[in-house]
Amino acid sequence: MNAATAERFFGYEHAFTHPVTRGIVIFLVSALVLTPMIFMGLRRTVQIAAATYAELWARWRSWIWISMALIVPILLGAAWVITGVFMLSLLCYREYARATGIFREKMISLSVVLGICLISFAVIDNYPRLFFATPVLGIGLIAIVTIPQDCPKGFIQRVALGVMGYLFFGFSFGYLGLMTSDPLYRPLILLLLLGVEMNDVFAYCSGRLFGGRKLLPGTSPGKTVSGAIGAVVLTTCMMVITGHFFMFPGTPMDRWPMLIILGTGISVFGQFGDLLLSSIKRDIGIKDLGHLLPGHGGLLDRFDSLVIITPLYYHFLSLVLGPLGNGQAERIISGGPLP
């Protein structure tokens, strides 16, 4: 392992060098400190039901845990991010599997877990070709493991459910780990998380403010058209400003069309990720996917927006800026081909 890789994996000393990292961490900490004051102020001025008040506090406590779990590994270094993403993939697959019933097919679950291990290995190894091959390898494994049971009834269902879980929660989330191959992974990941989470907040706020027609009442009864449009406008503004002034000055990304595509993309596909999980939940007929985060539901109810956007974000930036992580030492563990 060379010095640059060691720095990338474990170099927490330089966590705050980039202004975007600093800015987002300061923004988040102050938001978390200020919200309780807003709650108390609200309670003084307007009448809030005790239940709503308790719900707000539960959400706030969950947010503290979520932010810690997200920010601390990113600040500590790539090794921790990759571990965190690995755990996130496993826990999200578990919630999905218990909700859809695919957990009863233990061989399918086992191969999904092995696939997630392979994805994490490709990320640690910094072996992008292997990473981009993991969908095919994983799907092959998921498809063949139940053949020896000699029980073709339900084969399509179990393989399809397994593949879906693997691609969304293993491969898609794996991109968060893959982004750590770039030395600028801290601001890049934080920018994506900020965009996606603020997108949710914007949608909620503008939906409450303007109300009006429902977006897709069959899929998600709470969402309104005004919320969706408001989120697109506000998230795009936020991403354009952050991108232009702090994240991408002087790079090929620093052009209006590029920044606008990035902003709208994060907003639109973030919302599609949300609707995707809502569709799964409505199809099964459940409200939340889990109980891990009081006030939010399961882990997937919080991270649903990342499912579609993460790969798009990575590939869009790679397209415009050149491959992320280019020039870093590759195949750290597996080594290169023999000379």
Added chain:
Amino acid sequence: MKDWSLAPARDRDLPGIERHRSLMRENGLASSVLRFVMWSLLRPALSLWHRPLITGREHLPKSRPFILVANHTSHLDGILLASLLPTSWRDHIFPIAASDTFFEKRPVAAFAARFLNALAIRRCGAHNHDLEELRRRLNQEKEVFIIFPEGTRSRTGEMLAFRSGIGRLVAKTNVPVVPCYLDGCFRAWPPGKHFSKPLSIGISIGPPMIFEDCSDDRAGWDSIAKCLKAAVENLAERQQASSLPGAADQLP
């Protein structure tokens, strides 16, 4: 093609210890792997430490569901009986355990649920729907239950009266009940001791019994309990006769 029936885990809405305690518990990959590791270590350890001498192994049914019923004198009983069955059934074998002993504290409950795969039942006043759920698991999901109808570990080594709960599970069903007698467990690991002594243990297995004709009421349940107790006592007598010195020569 199979009908598309997405069924969430039946215990999905239950938090923490409630989930361990629930009769609707459904296990996934993680506990299956834990159990695989545990049994891989426990089977050889049991056979080395206790050298079980098994008679009547041919009476064990080859297909599920069925119930193993035995006398209860130690914590060894459940795992010894479970170790008689194929390893691949590890997720389908459920010892029925007292909820006041095994499902009160969280770590114990987690161990009982994850490793032992125990199902919790109340010693006194088990609800009707609990027994309904156990019957459903038995008949629809084709599980194996290990039940100690005495309802507790015998503190003297003497067999206590069998309670009628077993009858409520099997009356008017064709689920076979296999009576077993465990000999030597009380000497090896009496209640109150922390570890088992390396003593040899005899396990005798009797022919399966089916209670399809027994009535599903108090009288029927009692007669099933009596019937099973007689079967286990019979096994006990034969076991003791054969383990007397010189007994092997006298047998025909």
